[in-house]
Each structure stands twice: as structure tokens, then as C-alpha cells.
Amino acid sequence: MPAGSTLPRRALGRQLRNLRERNDISQAAAARIAETSSQTYGRLEDGRITKVTDMLLNTLANAYQTTDAERRLLLTLAQEIRTSAATGGGWWRAYADSMATNFDYYLSLEGAANWVTSWQTTLVPGLLQTREYRRAITWATSPETAPADVDRMLDMAAKRQGMLDEAGFRFEALIAEGTLHYQVGSAAIMAAQVQNLVDRSEQAEIRIVPFRAKNPAGLIASPFVLFSFPPLLTSKLQEPPVAYVEGLAGDLYLERETEVSRFSHEANMIRQVALPRSASRDLILKAMKEWQA
Template sequence: MSDEDSTTLPRRQLGKYLREARQAANMSLDEVSTLMQWSLSKLQRVEKGQSPQVRTVDVEALCRFLDVDDETTTALQGLALQASVKSWWHSYDDLIPGNFNVYVGLESSAQHLVHYRPDIIPGLLQTPDYARVLDRAYFPNDPPEDLYRRAQLRAKRQARINRKTRPVQAEFVLNEASLRYVVGSPAVMAAQLHHLANTPTNVSVRIQPFSAGFPLGIAPGPFVILDFGVDAKDREIAPTVVYIESYAGDMYLERTKDVDRYRQADNVIQQTTLDVASSKSLLRQMAREYQA
């Protein structure tokens, strides 16, 4: 399937959320298609992210039938407006409310994750104490109940890589700087590094030491490559997506040439890291230093 003919991330995410809302409402495809005065095949295409265009008024009507709250309805209308976009810049509070987390919905469908994080421990690997310090700084005006909900969401995300049955495969490369920046206190850092050194076998953590320099000739910044697995016929369930987080918004790339560029970057970075065993040794050594 060519880049021009394939589906897009906003279209697929819109379909995913609408499908989940229909299932949560205990409504069948037949029931919803009748309410919308659509053919069954049209609703199926929308839920699979294969419909070339979904009008915002239709999204609003669907959400009303499915008892979707106003904030989520607004977010889904924003996805519909950007349904044709291949490389998608999601600016916070622009079309889609800032607290509607598109990335988390995407991550929940991924079967394999590749993280490069040069500056901070990723959320999937954060201990509650480490995360709590960051949340209080990044969301200074949030009431305690909102911070609690964020913690619960993070724990739910982490469960996918920590569960015993069919856990998600995840590879993490952390720059040594992320281990040196003190978040909270030395005690918080010691516990966090011990946690990194004891991840399950489906999760690899490798450290890129300061001595690696800049193997790409530039600092690429943090990124995540998300793969969604294959079906029974060995076909991609969904195209690979590269996620790039920034302070003002998020970028989602799915054009083949963009994904290939980040895969090549990951290959170069991997060659500059310590192996898993040496990385664990370094993490435990640094944990002891924080405890001294």
C-alpha cells in the first residue's frame, strides 16, 4: 500500500475511539448504522479508519448516540478535521483539547516500542515517586485528584509491559544524562535506577554513555517508534508511527521515508550504547552512589 493510498493516523485513531465508545455503550454495528442512516459497510470503514472523510457533524451525532462526553466529542471532531494528514503536528489545545491524550491511545495498541530518551526517564519506566515530582512541576495548578488520575493512567500504561501474559516488547535507550539529572532527591533517584536495573525480560534498557558523543552529528531529541504487529496473513495491522514529543505539542510521522530515517537513527544510536548487562551494572553502581 503506497503512502498516498493508505489510511492516516488521525483517521485510525478516530475509528478506534468511536469503536470503543460503541462497545462501551453495548450497541451493535447494525444499531448504530441504523441510527446514523448509514450502510453497515460505511460504519465499518469509519471504525477501521478506512473512510476517506468523516464530517464533524457526523462525529457529533455518533457521539450523541453513544453518550460520549463533550470534551471527548470535541477531540474526536478535531481528529476528523485532520483525517487526511500524514505527518501530523498536534499542538496542545489546538482543535483537540490538551488533556485528551492521543499518544496514550496509540501506545495502547502497539505491540513493540522503541524509545530513545536523552534527558529524562520515560513514563513507562518511572517509579511513582519520580513521576510525582515531575507531575507537580509540569502541572503546578492541577488539583490533587487530577494528579491522582494521571498516576493511575501511568500505572495502567506500565501494566502492558509488566504483565505476565503477552507483555508488550519494549526497547529503551537512555542517555547517561537522564541518570544524572536529579529528580526529587537522591533517595528517589536511587529507587528509580534500581527499578531500571530490574525490568522484566521483555523490556531492555540500554545506556548511551557520555563518551558516545553525537553519533548522528546532531542531537535528535526524544522519539518513540511504535509497531502494531501483523495479522494472521502476516500483513501490518497498522503502519508504523514515529512519535516526537515537545513542550508545545506532539509530532506523529508515518510516511515511509520518515519512519525509515528514524529507524536508521535508532540503529546508529544502538551501536553507541552499553549492552544490557553493562547497562544494568552502571545503573546499580549509580544507584549506590545516590545512596552514599
């Protein structure tokens, strides 16, 4: 199998699975359409195959009654698979201007993960943000965005947060105490946001790294997210974890075991200095009262 990032392959597999299930087509029927075995097609949806032709994807797109945008997305992902294999890169960087329309690798990874660990030093993690807190961030970072586009983004964010209610999904939020005090929007927005952390503390594992932590573990690291996944549906193989780091120039997705292990180690160090969940909740409640004053 050619070397390269597994991210485009995983994304293509998930996209094909979603389109197939939307049309109520079985894997066996999809395999017949693709003129291949059920096992081979299953590996395709699992992201285990790198050689994918445009002809094959166009055939499946026809059968799945895709929109033009969905078809372009499949073909774009196939091109990214080929590019990744040719470069042999163990990591894959996605810049905003090269992303396929209406598709986000972060959302794809988040939707497939069964355990997400988020370390944040300045902002509340996305899955725990209130609508108005997120709106304030959007206006601050992208003031030229049309109000209708902002609302669509907020609707998508709200839909994502439904994952917190899903059985088998674990969200671990490791948050620096300063995040509770950095003002985003108005004081009322902050009060509601901190209240939301209290409300979500049963669904998410929210732990605060206090100002007086015994050592600076995590504070010298940039915010990052670790995605862990359940076994693949068809092959039952264990999908390797991915680390994500957001940057101004682009978003970095790391897959090499040696690189991901560094983030896993950092997360363990942060856990050691973070307050227990109950003490974290008390600290959040204190911050909420300050914002309400």
C-alpha cells in the same frame, strides 16, 4: 482518498471502537445504526475512511450513550480529519491548546502499538517512571498545577504502565547514561527510580548508551519515540509506523515513510552503540548504589 495525516482518522476509529465495545454492541449492529455495510463500518474503525459526517457521528454518539465531552471529541476529530485532508499534510502537529478535552494522541498511539522504541537523553521514559519521579518532573515543569490534578495525572501514568505486563507488547528503552545521573527530585527519589529500572528490566528491553560509547550516535538527535502497530483488526492491513518528537511549542507526529525511516535508521545506530541488556543492568545497579550512598 484525500491526502493528509492518518492520525486523526486512527484516533477517531479507536475512539468509536472503545465506545462501541463499552456498550457491548457488535460491528454488525453498529453498521445498521450507521446505515452502512459492516465492511464500511469496519473500515471506519480501522481509520481507513476520511469522509465522516457530523450527522453520522451524532447518530453513533446517541447509540453509544456518550457523554457531552465524548461527543465533542468525536466531532473535533472529524473536523481535524477534514482539515488534514484539505491541507494535504503528511505530518500533523498537535498543540496543547488545540487538543480535545481529555484526549491525547500520544496515549492513543501508545495504546494501539505492539512495539514502542523510546530514545531518551535526559529523563527516564514515561512507562518506566516511578510515581514520585514523575511527580517531581510535573512540579518542576508545571508548578501551578493543582495537587489533585497532579494525582490524576499520576494515576493515569500508573495505569499506562500496565501495558508492560501485556502479552505481545514490546517496549524498547534506549537511554543515555547521563539519565541515570541527572537528579530529578531528591536523592531518595532517584535511588527508587533507578531501582525501578532494575525491577522492570525483565519486562522492558532497557539498554544504556554509555558515556564512553565509540561514536556519538543518538546523542546529536533529540529524544524521540517510534510506534509500530499490529495489523488492523478488520481489514488486516498493516498500519504504518509513527515517529513522535516532543517540543516546547508542540508535539510533532511524523508519518511520511521518508521521515519515519530516518528515525528508524537513527534507532538502529543507537542500538549499535548501546550496551547489551545484561551490561546495561550492571551499569544501572552501579548508579543505584551511588544514589543510595
